[in-house]
Amino acid sequence: MKFVSHLDMNRFMTRLINKAKIPIWFTEGFNQHAYLNFAVPLSLGFEGEYEILDLRIIDPDYSNSQLIADLNAASVSGIEFIKACEPVFKMKEIAFAEFLISFDNITAEIEEKIKNFFKRETIITQKKTKKGGIKDIDIAPLIKKAELQDNKLDLILTAGNENNLNPTLVLGALFDLEKIELYYEVKRTMIYNKETQSFI
Amino acid sequence: MDNKEFERLLLTVQKPGRYSGGEINSVIKDKEKVDVRFAFCFPDTYEIGMSHLGMKILYSQFNERDDIWCERVFAPWTDFEEVMREHNIPLFALESRDAIKDFDFIGFTLQYEMCYTNVLNMLDLAGVPLKSRERDESHPLVVAGGPCVCNPEPLADFIDIFFLGEGEEVDLEVIDLYKKHKKNGFKRAEFLKEAAKIEGVYVPSLYEVEYMEDGKIKAVTPKGDAPKTIKKRIIADMDNCFYPDKFVVPFIQIVHDRAVQEVFRGCIRGCRFCQAGFIYRPVREKSMEVVNRQAKCLCESTGYDEISLSSLSTSDYRELEPLLNNMLTWTQENHISLALPSLRIDNFSEELLEKIAHVRKSGLTFAPEAGTQRLRDVINKNVTEEEIMSTCKTAFLGGYTSVKLYFMMGLPTETDEDLKGIADLGQKIVDMYYAMPNRPKGKSVSVSMSVAVFVPKPFTPFQFEPQITKTEMERKQAYLKSCITTRKIDLSMHDSSTSFLEAVFAKGDRRLGDVLEKAFKKGCKFDSWTECFDLQKWNEAFIECGIDPDFYSLRTRDYTEINPWDHLDYAVSKEFLIRENKLAHKDTTTPNCREKCSACGANCYGKGVCFERR
Incomplete structure (x- = not known):
């Protein structure tokens, strides 16, 4: 499923909901459509282990367990629905996201470089602005956790509308500044609020 | 190649969703438990091929049978082709990711002439010899159908079997014959000779073409007991013919990203330039009840929120108004919009406009x-x-x-x-x-x-022009x-x-087969895409082949000249086309099939508009 972009994922969900006949709320504007809202878009090429989706059920007798059963029955291999519940937090409370980065076998030397990289006080890298320009930013304060173990890097980065940090940018800076080149795979494992309470 | 390696390569190209498969309603089977593996190839990109109704129909119909596994194959875009060639990835089918050179059939649908180089490129990527005569019992049979098959001669060297007309019946008859031969020790040449006896099957290698000094055709002669003319097949009863109850629903956006409900085949109009208007004759409608039921079923199984009523001229459907009224009862309730492509100017009414106004205005x-x-x-x-x-x-x-x-x-x-x-x-x-x-x-x-x-196209009154x-x-x-x-x-x-x-x-x-091969070897592909089309290379290919x-x-072709397609019978007679051509030069119109029969010949099937009560 990692080849499905965020926009395609939205379209997929709309169709899945139609197919599974979920009694969902439709927006009432000029262009009526099923209301659904993914917490944070997942980049093309990333896997997601615990993604969060908001939707409104209009039938009070329709249970959460029924919802999960119906969605799973209609879904494809690679997209599984885990749990449905009342919202715990609001979407705008999203503050952090956790990622697991898997590398191919890395040498002790490279391991050292990666560890040193995350000890830096400042990590200056270039980021494309929304207006199409490029600006220098310091991403060090946006990295809450970085732990390397068994070729896997556990990252907690700021997320949400402001200061969203994409792991691609972190790894780009790592490769740039430490002069290394590694193949990696990204999996997002959780989303948190500012107290790093998970969004389950 | 393992999946991980494959996925890494996919992430280096544009729109990897074109090649990853796994969509809603795609069919996975156990390859050990099927007798026949069929690679259904659309010689253009995923987005175009996935929009094609014919492929959806045959894909579902073949897969209804437990003994056949039909999978989809599209032409990889140039970026992925480069990756495939660099890493020796042979052309594979989306469902299993298995190389199609090991399949029993490689089938192409030929929707437009400008896809011919893609056909050769796909065979080459598959690792299958391009020419029919270079293939032996270890290679798949290469077959083709679709509208271009009404003059398939430029591809005659490359394709083993052409299917004339509508494929639902004839394709399965050929697959069944193949199964029989496979059991008793498959011999290519023997099989092709037998297959040529099935109506609608054209085996080009069984025909000898002679030319005159001026380059025109002298004669087309069948070898052995191959039929002298090959007649196209049609589905006579549209209400009882197969129609898919589900479509594969792509992840990435395709050209026609909606459910498509066929309402009839053929066209009553007979516009003299339009090939589709002649080769799909006679008009055969589905009844309103069938259309309504099939459309509803499709929306439910796909989750699409848009459905289009498809035909060559949808406003000519006799029960269009009541059909739309019936459909609106469930489409509105489920937030499904109705699209009506192919409307005609002369019967476009205010009521019709109102009905489609329920949908987003395009x-x-x-x-x-x-x-x-x-x-x-x-x-x-x-x-x-x-x-x-x-x-x-x-x-x-x-x-x-x-x-x-x-x-x-x-x-x-x-x-x-x-x-x-x-x-x-x-x-x-x-x-x-x-x-x-x-x-x-x-x-x-x-x-x-x-x-x-x-x-100008074959089987139209303007084929002579x-x-x-x-x-x-x-x-x-x-x-x-x-x-x-x-x-x-x-x-x-x-x-x-x-x-x-x-x-x-x-x-x-x-x-033209030589020109085609030469152009392909020079790198011509995706000729219908302006960014790929290279006229210079084509001109070189023509010159080099003389x-x-x-x-x-x-x-201007004389009425008496033998055309390359004259041994194919699409149910419209050459006499009729000549009559129509003469009328055109007299600025004279011909009434449509419902007004008056013009004796084109399509009534030979005993069904359709030719027998409607008026």
Whole structure:
């Protein structure tokens, strides 16, 4: 499923909901459509282990367990629905996201470089602005956790509308500044609020 | 190659979703438990191929059977092709990711002539020898169907079997025959000889073509007991023929990203330039109940929120109004919008507009095809200027402020006056808009006119006609441009190099096989994509093969000349096409099939419009 972009994922969900006949709320504007809202878009090429989706059920007798059963029955291999519940937090409370980065076998030397990289006080890298320009930013304060173990890097980065940090940018800076080149795979494992309470 | 490695490579190309498979309703089977593996190839990109209804029908129908596994294959875009060649990845099927060179059948659908180089490229990527005679028992059978098969001669060297007409029945008959042969020790040559006895099956290698000194065909002779003419197959009873209850629903956006419900096949009109209007005869409708039921089922199984009613001319469906009323009862409730492509100018009503107004408003497109009544009579496009004006008026009153009109240039008997007629018609529509007291307030009008170059096609009354030369086209384009004086008209005239090549291959013969192979070896592919089309390479290929393309496209063909496709029988007789051609030159129209039978020959199937009660 990692080849499905965020926009395609939205379209997929709309169709899945139609197919599974979920009694969902439709927006009432000029262009009526099923209301659904993914917490944070997942980049093309990333896997997601615990993604969060908001939707409104209009039938009070329709249970959460029924919802999960119906969605799973209609879904494809690679997209599984885990749990449905009342919202715990609001979407705008999203503050952090956790990622697991898997590398191919890395040498002790490279391991050292990666560890040193995350000890830096400042990590200056270039980021494309929304207006199409490029600006220098310091991403060090946006990295809450970085732990390397068994070729896997556990990252907690700021997320949400402001200061969203994409792991691609972190790894780009790592490769740039430490002069290394590694193949990696990204999996997002959780989303948190500012107290790093998970969004389950 | 393991999955991980494959996925890494996918992430290096544009739109990896084209190659990853795993969509809703895609069919996975155990390959050990099937007898026949069929690679259904669409020789263009995923987005185009996945929009094609014929592929959806046959994919579902083949997979209904437990002994067949049919999988989808599309032409990889140039970026992924490079990756595939670099890493020695053979062309694979989306469902299993298995190399298609190990399948029993590789089947192509030929929807337009400009995909021919992609057919060769896909065979090459698959690792299958290009030419039929170079393949042996260890290779798959390479088969092809689709509208271009009505003159498949340029591909005769490369394809083992062509299916003429509609595939639902004949394809399975050939697969069953293959199963029988496979059990008793499959011998290619023997199998092909047997297959040629099935109606609708054309095995080109069983026919000898001789040429005269002037390059025209002297004779086409069958070898052994292959039939002298091959007749196309049709599905006579549309209500009881197979229709899929589900479509594969892509993740990435495709060209026609919606459910498609077929309402009828064929067209009653007989516009003289239109190949589809002749090769799909006779018109056969599905009943309203069947259409309604199948459409609802499709929406439920796919989750699509849009459905289109598909045919060559949907407003000619006799029960359209009651059908729409029935459909609206469930579409509105489920937030599904209805799309009606292929509406005609002369029966576009206010009620119809209202019904489709429930859906999101897109543009309205009509095809008058020619600028003057005289020329519209020549091409038998039975549409009057009055009808065009009243249709546009209806659309404007319905709140539309833009219409799009399609025309052709280079039609037989066309004069500059006819071209000026295109500009005049556009101007009249603009003037009418501003003369309307109740026009949409404060909005400007926009009339888009798109003018394509006419391509004469086999099995039409214009198959005898030449195409215009490039110089003449350029003069005509410049003239038409000079006739337009308002900015409210947006005139688009495409670069038409591809139209010239299209005409050559549409009317071509077997000798073009060498040109095709040469062009492919020079790197020609995706010829219908402007970013890939390379006329220079094609010209080189023609010169190197010593073949003059003008011989095929710029020559008026005598009624008595043997055409490369004359041994194929598409149920419309050559006599009928000649009659129609003569009428065209007398500016005389022919009534449509429902008004009066013109004895084209399509009543031989004993079904359809020819037998409707009037």
